[in-house]
Amino acid sequence: xxxxxxxxxxxxxxxxxxxxxxxxxxxxxxxxxxxxxxxxxxxxxxxxxxxxxxxxxxxxxxxxxxxxxxxxxxxxxxxxxxxxxxxxxxxxxxxxxxxxxxxxxxxxxxxxxxxxx
Amino acid sequence: xxxxxxxxxxxxxxxxxxxxxxxxxxxxxxxxxxxxxxxxxxxxxxxxxxxxxxxxxxxxxxxxxxxxxxxxxxxxxxxxxxxxxxxxxxxxxxxxxxxxxxxxxxxxxxxxx
Numbered sequence: 001x002x003x004x005x006x007x008x009x010x011x012x013x014x015x016x017x018x019x020x021x022x023x024x025x026x027x028x029x030x031x032x033x034x035x036x037x038x039x040x041x042x043x044x045x046x047x048x049x050x051x052x053x054x055x056x057x058x059x060x061x062x063x064x065x066x067x068x069x070x071x072x073x074x075x076x077x078x079x080x081x082x083x084x085x086x087x088x089x090x091x092x093x094x095x096x097x098x099x100x101x102x103x104x105x106x107x108x109x110x111x112x113x114x115x116x117x
Numbered sequence: 118x119x120x121x122x123x124x125x126x127x128x129x130x131x132x133x134x135x136x137x138x139x140x141x142x143x144x145x146x147x148x149x150x151x152x153x154x155x156x157x158x159x160x161x162x163x164x165x166x167x168x169x170x171x172x173x174x175x176x177x178x179x180x181x182x183x184x185x186x187x188x189x190x191x192x193x194x195x196x197x198x199x200x201x202x203x204x205x206x207x208x209x210x211x212x213x214x215x216x217x218x219x220x221x222x223x224x225x226x227x228x229x230x
Contacts, residue, residue: 035218042223043218102150
């Protein structure tokens with residue numbers, strides 16, 4: 001058990017809808033990351049937050065947004081869903097630092113499997 | 118641009134065989150970090166090892182060993198005397214100044230009894 005909790009584990013929804021994925025990082029970790037895993041794109045970095053502030057952005061669509069709350073949990077919001085958004089969405093956390101630390105070990109949650117029908 | 122290539126999509130071996138998973142990376146930076154993660158059937162990604170670009174020492178941890186060769190931009194992973202529990206998808210990843218991991222496409226390893 002990595003200590004990172006993601007809910008829900010599975011989500012089935014229809015095209016055009018909006019969903020929210022939730023992540024609770026390991027106790028004491030300040031950085032939260034979101035990754036998308038799909039068959040065609042593989043594992044892609046979406047976005048990172050450190051202590052409530054956006055730290056780095058990857059290939060995140062404009063229809064997607066995220067935030068990290070004062071209690072350090074994070075939410076990933078996906079709107080106007082399309083069939084191609086079906087994927088496994090991972091949250092990861094790390095201790096974090098106010099300076100970028102590319103050597104940090106990430107702890108991943110078990111993911112949210114999103115199916116858009 | 119950063120890129121990680123795992124040319125072996127799937128590998129299947131019989132238990133107790135040794136198996137090597139290849140990883141080749143591309144980067145323009147002189148300082149970078151390489152990782153291996155394991156994704157068992159349960160789905161979560163599990164950290165295995167981290168190596169920085171200045172440390173070319175090979176590492177052994179039990180049945181696992183890693184061979185980092187900067188000259189060929191490779192960071193290969195060997196499992197000795199494989200076991201059924203080693204069956205998983207293994208990902209190689211690269212991290213540079215920006216704090217994000219670039220993953221390879223993964224190698225699905227199946228160990229048959």
